[in-house]
Amino acid sequence: MDIYQHFRKEEHAFIDQVLSWRDNVQQNYQVKVSDFLNPREQKIFTSIIGKNEDYTWGLFGGGADTERRRAVLAPFYEEISIDDYGITLLEARYPTKFITLEHRDVLGAFLSMGIKRKKLGDLVVQNGIIHIIVSSEIDTYVKLNLKEIKKSKVTFEDVPLKNLLSENETWESQATTVTSLRLDVIIKEIYNISRQSAATYIQKGLVKVNFKIVENPAFQLEESDLISLRGKGRSKLKEIQGLSKKEKWKITTEKLK
Incomplete structure (x- = not known):
């Protein structure tokens, strides 16, 4: 069976990467640790590795509820521990009386340093506290070089993972049926707008799927895809249950309130 037929063409490079990890573990008996994966990449990884007795993975x-995660793939005889994931929680504080920081301000500061998004996990900005999960290999670099965000002085320090702040996010779930899995159709359903409006938003580059701008209204969504519509928030195609007797797709979506 051709594994690629189950995935989008633009996902084939990531599939090749996962297959190379698997082959390397099998041939060289080495443990592989990935960068941070978004939910869709996590689903692809899980689908490919599956329940194979030759490997152990996590x-x-x-x-418990982090969105972006690293994968560890190891020979079956290895025991995976939290330390194997190479994850560090960094914390910084800032005076809320004098400055307001948002998620995009902090993320922008990291990216402006040349740090790739795949090296960063979840980010929480709450009540004068910044928490960001990073790959341990960039921990020291961040602490030495990121000293200011939006004109606010900051000092990042390592703190235990158990201290990670909760996002305090509420996702509203909805089960429904749709005529197709096109992006414009799903956006229409989730955001309660007309299909024409949905298509216009998409064509103007205001919609992202898995953090990448998609400008084609006919783009076919898959299970676990993350969607963001500028000005209207984030959502996800949580689950695809299949076709109904009336040939409509039964799906479950979630929208961030």
């Missing part, structure tokens, strides 16, 4: 991002 996904972890610092907490």
Whole structure:
């Protein structure tokens, strides 16, 4: 069976990467640790590795509910521990009386340093506290070089993973049926707008799927895809249950309130 037929063409490079990890573990008996994966990449990884007795594997991002996670793939005889994921929680504080920081301000500061998004896990900005999960290999670099965010002086320090702040996010779930899995159709359903409006948003580059801008209204969504519509928030295609007797797709979506 051709494994690629089950995934989008633009996902084939990531599939090749996962297959190379698997082959390397099998041939060289080495443990592989990935960068941070988004939910869709985690699903692909899980689908490919599956329940194979030759390997042991896991996904972890610092907490029970973290969205972005690193994968560890190892020979079957290895025992995976939290330390194997190479994850560090960094904390900084800032005076809320004088400055307001948002998620995008902090993320922008990291990216402006040349740090790739795949080296960063979940980010929480709450009540004067910044928490960000990072790959341990960039921990020292961040602490030495990131000293200011939006004109606010900051000092990042390592703190235990158990201290990770909760996002305090509420996702509203909805089960429904749709005529197709096109992006414009799903956006229409989730955000309660017309299909024409949904198509316009997409064509104007205001919609992202898995953190990448998609400008094609006919783009086919898959299970676990993350969606963001500028000005209207984030959502996800949580589950695809299959076709109904009336040939409509039964799906479950979630929208961040």
